[in-house]
Amino acid sequence: MRKEGSQGKRQNNHKKRDFAKKQHFVDNSQENETKSQNDEIFFGKHVVFNIFKENKQVNKLFIQKGVSGQLIIDILELVKQQGVVYQEVPKSKLDELSNGGNHQGVVVTTPAFDYQNLEDIFALAEQRNEDPFILVLDGIEDPHNLGSILRTADAVGVHGVIIPKRRAVGLTGIVAKTSTGAIEHVPVVRVTNIAQAIDQLKEKGVWVFATAMDGQDMRSWNSKGAIALVIGNEGAGVSKLVEEKADETITIPMVGHVQSLNASVAAAVLMYEVARDRIPLPSSKI
Secondary structure, eight states: OOOTTGGGGSOOOOOOOOOOOOOOOOOTTOOOSSOOTTOEEEESHHHHHHHHHTTOOOSEEEEETTOOOHHHHHHHHHHHHHTOOEEEEOHHHHHHHTTTOOOTTEEEEEOSOOOBOHHHHHHHHHHTTOOOEEEEEESOOOHHHHHHHHHHHHHHTOOEEEEESSSSOOSOHHHHHHHTTGGGTSOEEEESOHHHHHHHHHHTTOEEEEEEEEEEEGGGOOOOSSEEEEEEBTTTBSOHHHHHHSSEEEEOOOOSSOOOOOHHHHHHHHHHHHHHHHSOOOOOOO
């Protein structure tokens, strides 16, 4: 078990960089009715509005004929300001583009989502003057789980999320919708090898904790300092190699008949356990 202050055994030596989102420029020449092979599909009024509000790169907006509402008006105003091509189409076209999802009358196509790099995560922590708090997802496959995890990660101040390129879900429209906008605020790094990424984190002074059934009780977990929390696959859990790379393992105590939790729920419980030491209590009013 790691003792108080033991994280000091590793020295943070990363270079200071300012974390900033890449600037995007709209391509008004994109006028094909169908999306290209590399496009991402996002749908839903709030998701689409946030994409335009953040001035993200957009290929084209598809809007249902006859749809109305204040949020639609706001979206169209931003579309005109940014010079984005849009087209009014029947509901059946949006049903096709969203694969039957709840599009609420608006669908937008964008280039594949931009991923960040490890340095961006550390730069964000430095910018906030905080110890790095990183989430490593070892093979999450359900886009709803990833979206929910990103939503909680943003709420508790996680500085970045690391996901693998293979055998795991990436950043998709479903992930964005489930995250309710958090995807725009939490840096996501996509790596070829999770085990190697953990080695890089250790080199930067990060203490790595993986979830395991036989790990130490989270209630005795010293989560202070620079840490990374590893959440495993929905069915298989954390892979053996990744668990071996971790400094320690932790578990969530359970006394019921079902001795497991959904991946996004388990991640949320553990993230808030870390947040207890990081988010100060509000000052009491007298």
